[in-house]
Amino acid sequence: MRTQLTSYFARLFAGELSVFGGPATDEAVAGHIRAEQMSLVLGYSVGIMLANACNATVLAVALWYSPDRKFVFAWAIVVATGAIAFGLQSHRSRRIIKPQFVSRRAMQRLVRNAFLLGAAWGVVPAAFFANASSGGQLVITCLCSGMLAGGALAFATIPIAAIAFTAPIFLGIAICLGRSGDLAFLLIAFLVVVYGAVLLRGVFINSFSFARRVMRQIEAERTVRQDPLTRLPNRFAFNETLEAALRRLALSGEEFAVLLLDLDRFKEVNDRFGHPAGDAFLVQVASRLQRCTRAAEHVARIGGDEFALVMSNLTRPEEALDMAERFVASFTEPFLIEGCEILGATSVGIVLAPRDGNAPLDIMKNADTALYRAKKAGPGTVCFFEVSDDKASRDRKALQSDLEGATARGELFLVYQPFLDLDENRITGFEALLRWQHPQRGLVPPSEFIPIAEETGLIHEIGEWVIRRACATLADWPGDIRIAVNFSASQFHNTGILQTIVQALADAKIAPNRLEIEITESMLLSKYGSAVSILNSLLQLGVTVALDDFGTGFSSLTYLRKLPFSRIKIDQSFIRDMLIHPDCTAIVKSVISLARDLRIGVVAEGVETADQLEYLRQTQCDEVQGYLIGRPVAADQVLALFDKKHRAIYAA
Numbered sequence: 001m002r003t004q005l006t007s008y009f010a011r012l013f014a015g016e017l018s019v020f021g022g023p024a025t026d027e028a029v030a031g032h033i034r035a036e037q038m039s040l041v042l043g044y045s046v047g048i049m050l051a052n053a054c055n056a057t058v059l060a061v062a063l064w065y066s067p068d069r070k071f072v073f074a075w076a077i078v079v080a081t082g083a084i085a086f087g088l089q090s091h092r093s094r095r096i097i098k099p100q101f102v103s104r105r106a107m108q109r110l111v112r113n114a115f116l117l118g119a120a121w122g123v124v125p126a127a128f129f130a131n132a133s134s135g136g137q138l139v140i141t142c143l144c145s146g147m148l149a150g151g152a153l154a155f156a157t158i159p160i161a162a163i164a165f166t167a168p169i170f171l172g173i174a175i176c177l178g179r180s181g182d183l184a185f186l187l188i189a190f191l192v193v194v195y196g197a198v199l200l201r202g203v204f205i206n207s208f209s210f211a212r213r214v215m216r217q218i219e220a221e222r223t224v225r226q227d228p229l230t231r232l233p234n235r236f237a238f239n240e241t242l243e244a245a246l247r248r249l250a251l252s253g254e255e256f257a258v259l260l261l262d263l264d265r266f267k268e269v270n271d272r273f274g275h276p277a278g279d280a281f282l283v284q285v286a287s288r289l290q291r292c293t294r295a296a297e298h299v300a301r302i303g304g305d306e307f308a309l310v311m312s313n314l315t316r317p318e319e320a321l322d323m324a325e326r327f328v329a330s331f332t333e334p335f336l337i338e339g340c341e342i343l344g345a346t347s348v349g350i351v352l353a354p355r356d357g358n359a360p361l362d363i364m365k366n367a368d369t370a371l372y373r374a375k376k377a378g379p380g381t382v383c384f385f386e387v388s389d390d391k392a393s394r395d396r397k398a399l400q401s402d403l404e405g406a407t408a409r410g411e412l413f414l415v416y417q418p419f420l421d422l423d424e425n426r427i428t429g430f431e432a433l434l435r436w437q438h439p440q441r442g443l444v445p446p447s448e449f450i451p452i453a454e455e456t457g458l459i460h461e462i463g464e465w466v467i468r469r470a471c472a473t474l475a476d477w478p479g480d481i482r483i484a485v486n487f488s489a490s491q492f493h494n495t496g497i498l499q500t501i502v503q504a505l506a507d508a509k510i511a512p513n514r515l516e517i518e519i520t521e522s523m524l525l526s527k528y529g530s531a532v533s534i535l536n537s538l539l540q541l542g543v544t545v546a547l548d549d550f551g552t553g554f555s556s557l558t559y560l561r562k563l564p565f566s567r568i569k570i571d572q573s574f575i576r577d578m579l580i581h582p583d584c585t586a587i588v589k590s591v592i593s594l595a596r597d598l599r600i601g602v603v604a605e606g607v608e609t610a611d612q613l614e615y616l617r618q619t620q621c622d623e624v625q626g627y628l629i630g631r632p633v634a635a636d637q638v639l640a641l642f643d644k645k646h647r648a649i650y651a652a
């Protein structure tokens with residue numbers, strides 16, 4: 001009971017409106033409302049304190065001939081100096097940045113000061129009215145009414161402060177009026193009560209609506225700064241945190257780190273299990289990440305599957321590494337989504353400020369570069385930004401701009417690698433592999449420039465060129481030779497690709513069944529919907545489709561049943577280890593028999609040794625491809641082979 005009462009008074013004197021039946025709030029919001037109230041009062045305070053000092057002086061002058069003159073004089077000096085001192089202090093505090101949160105204690109202090117000032121004015125009618133001349137009494141009446149109205153205005157958003165200020169003045173007036181038995185004074189007393197009631201009612205109405213307005217504003221600001229799915233701060237809020245950290249760095253040299261996270265293979269989770277499951281996954285990831293951080297810090301979701309954290313007040317870089325490792329470790333347990341266990345992972349890039357930059361753009365660019373290296377190293381990797389990264393990123397940018405004109409300048413060309421049919425022991429076709437002869441760098445491998453082409457969208461232009469070039473080359477080759485062309489996932493975004501293929505086949509006057517498109521499993525996952533319809537259209541055209549690098553993606557045998565593949569290509573990593581690791585042997589053997597059962601062709605990629613070839617022959621693999629059979633060569637070398645009518649030249 002006692003603690004309840006104490007808490008009631010604590011809330012009452014902290015200006016909490018729920019005490020008076022106003023809107024209830026949690027402490028964070030209440031603190032924010034107090035900050036707004038306080039800032040309004042401080043805004044008025046200089047003027048009000050000046051008015052207080054003036055009024056006290058006016059009163060001293062008005063009561064100059066009163067018998068209480070000495071007391072009035074002393075009173076006026078105390079009030080005027082107090083008011084000036086307080087006015088100067090609040091003027092100074094106004095210059096400091098407006099706080100986002102004001103404590104209960106600070107508000108209680110304000111209420112106490114309001115009471116002290118009100119009490120000082122309450123003394124005037126009670127102590128000086130009776131002995132004053134009628135002119136003096138008129139001045140006292142005017143001053144007290146003015147103070148009542150001014151106080152109500154100054155504390156219009158804080159009822160308890162308005163009450164604390166006006167109550168002593170009311171009391172003083174009541175004492176003074178009560179002492180004289182004059183009817184006119186009783187009428188004045190009645191008027192004072194009515195005015196007081198009207199004033200206080202106004203204060204309540206105003207303060208309730210003020211609090212509601214602040215709450216709405218807080219809510220709106222929260223929405224602007226919050227990611228609606230995970231309820232984490234969003235990119236906007238993250239940028240603000242970063243800028244605040246940079247300000248602290250400039251002011252006090254406080255170092256900080258930025259950790260940038262990107263979920264590994266999130267896209268595949270999304271495509272495989274659907275968007276609602278992807279969303280549920282993100283929500284769980286968000287809460288695991290948030291649990292890893294220090295209490296006052298918040299991970300922000302700054303993109304689809306990108307998260308970031310500003311770690312302020314960093315004393316050692318190891319602290320950032322510890323945090324990053326905690327993030328990575330939080331993915332150890334699988335996520336349970338719609339009854340399925342889903343494994344996730346994250347890569348983390350770390351930048352340290354000011355070491356790696358002291359401007360938001362540099363910091364984020366460098367974090368991105370560090371993350372890029374982490375992602376390249378594999379899931380769950382943490383990388384600090386290194387100066388050499390910067391060079392790598394500049395290199396990448398340079399490569400990107402060089403690639404833009406590469407097709408037009410004729411720097412791209414195709415090389416052809418043969419397929420050997422093991423049954424007939426003859427070359428049945430060639431895979432077209434893209435090369436870039438860079439004027440300064442020399443030969444750039446496709447693993448380096450194809451990802452750039454995909455990111456920038458240049459892949460469409462390049463891909464179309466590859467199709468046309470491959471078909472044109474094939475036109476000069478014997479009619480039973482096919483050509484295989486590699487396709488990137490993003491090329492399936494471009495519906496014009498079908499038209500390009502039809503046109504290229506028509507221009508080169510070659511039968512569609514001599515063209516094969518190679519696609520990878522990851523591509524099916526990312527664009528499963530449109531891939532199926534484009535694949536079917538290709539099939540209707542007569543073009544065949546092979547599933548490349550089989551076994552390396554998010555393999556799902558369902559695709560093999562649902563999609564019209566004519567061939568699967570076992571990835572070279574299995575062939576390389578086929579005679580070393582029994583599990584690879586088992587995989588190769590079962591993929592070959594699976595293809596046989598499904599009645600689709602099977603090619604083993606990356607055959608380098610005679611033993612591998614022999615084993616594949618025994619397991620009845622249809623076709624093989626690899627350095628043992630032939631390295632990728634230029635078109636004229638292929639033609640030379642045919643001219644010699646020596647198609648089985650590669651046969652072992």
Ligand code: C2E
Binds near residue numbers: 548632
């Ligand atoms: P891929 O389609 O799986 O091509 C096979 C890669 O393995 C080729 O590398 C080839 O040179 C290499 N290779 C062939 N036999 C052997 C072998 O016995 N041992 C070893 N170690 N490697 C062998 P390359 O030409 O560097 O191509 C790499 C990847 O780049 C290709 O993988 C393909 O995904 C992509 N690519 C190549 N050309 C194109 C293109 O025109 N368009 C698209 N979208 N991607 C392409």
Ligand code: MG
Binds near residue numbers: 486518548
């Ligand atoms: Mg291929």
Ligand code: MG
Binds near residue numbers: 548572
């Ligand atoms: Mg391959």
